[in-house]
Amino acid sequence: MKSSVRLLFFATAREAVGAAAIDREVPARGAILQALLSSVVEEHPRLEPVLKVSRVVRNGRYVSGTRTRVRPGDEVAIHPPYSGG
Amino acid sequence: MKSSVRLLFFATAREAVGAAAIDREVPARGAILQALLSSVVEEHPRLEPVLKVSRVVRNGRYVSGTRTRVRPGDEVAIHPPYSGG
Amino acid sequence: MTCEITSRPLYLAGVERHLGDPGSGAVVLFVGRVRRETDRGRRITALDYETDRAFVLQQLGDLERQAIQRFAVRRVYVIHRVGRIRVGAASVIIAVAAAHRATAFRAARFLIEKLKREVPIWKANRWARSPAARRRRTPPPPPGRRSPG
């Protein structure tokens, strides 16, 4: 059984964190996404300005707000502003 | 030495005249284009409505008005409204 | 800047080589095709396109110059097919390469609208299942010839 959430960082978010993915342990009942991201920002302060302009995707859906819960096995992707085309 | 003007008929103009080209004798000093075309319309009355909406090209240039002169060796093309694309 | 009239089928693959330019970030292509249509129960199977070959390239070239001046685009290529074109096949391809996409879109649209009004090309419907409608008073001149001889 997975007990962690996988955080994925793209483009400038990856550069700020220095890794494309980080696994974070969460309790079985889940955790508040916002708190999880804050703990990453504490370790990687350069992520903060990027996070402010990024979209957040949990298991293939955009999420917003501060009360989103994540559970073990979830995948959360940080998407800085897109620049494709 | 050529002594005639070649008249070219495209699309509905060709259908009205029943030929893609007609050669008309003209004097060495030339003739009035309008008169030449009128003589064709007399023989091919179905050309009249087509001619009214057509552009006329003499030797690769659009001409207008009734006083344009044509000379032996000239080529005059009757262009009904375009429908390419 | 290049324009062509051909009686052969048109393919996008043939257009690519005309558009190479490292300064062009955007290419817009328009492909006009013969569309399946019916008119009072009769079905169009093909269109017969004809042109005034002595005059058409001059007019197309003039259009291309207008597009380049007006929209500051970098490459323009236009090819129009003539002769019989069956439903589903392309009759014209217009391609514009430009530094930025807004100008490429505008120039491509400009070119097709102008082409329809100012370039000496004509089409006539070919109908299915109606011999009377298929009868033509005069056949079009063979491609490549300016006069019936």
Place this chain on the structure above:
Amino acid sequence: MTCEITSRPLYLAGVERHLGDPGSGAVVLFVGRVRRETDRGRRITALDYETDRAFVLQQLGDLERQAIQRFAVRRVYVIHRVGRIRVGAASVIIAVAAAHRATAFRAARFLIEKLKREVPIWKANRWARSPAARRRRTPPPPPGRRSPG
């Protein structure tokens, strides 16, 4: 309706087969290419494109559905290349087939504008003659992998 992400070069020839439809009289294609550019004397030699592969096709598919509903177009095809793309090469091709040209032009423009804002693809410049600028803190993950393992 089809969308694709690939790390291979894009060619117009590969697009044609997605657009066959006798009811579509107009096809509009947009090709986005890596443009030669300089910034304070430094020259871009390529762009590195990356995407969130688990999410991008869903977003592209959603865009295509929007275009079809909004503009009544008949066929939509979008292919975006990722990885390193050199100056002059295509990064994206968008193709729309519709009964009439006005809708094809509008839908193609809609798709590229939306793609730039709503589809998870990112690019980073690769510079010539500036080793410092070329240094990356973290290399992008290899194509096809969701995590660095």
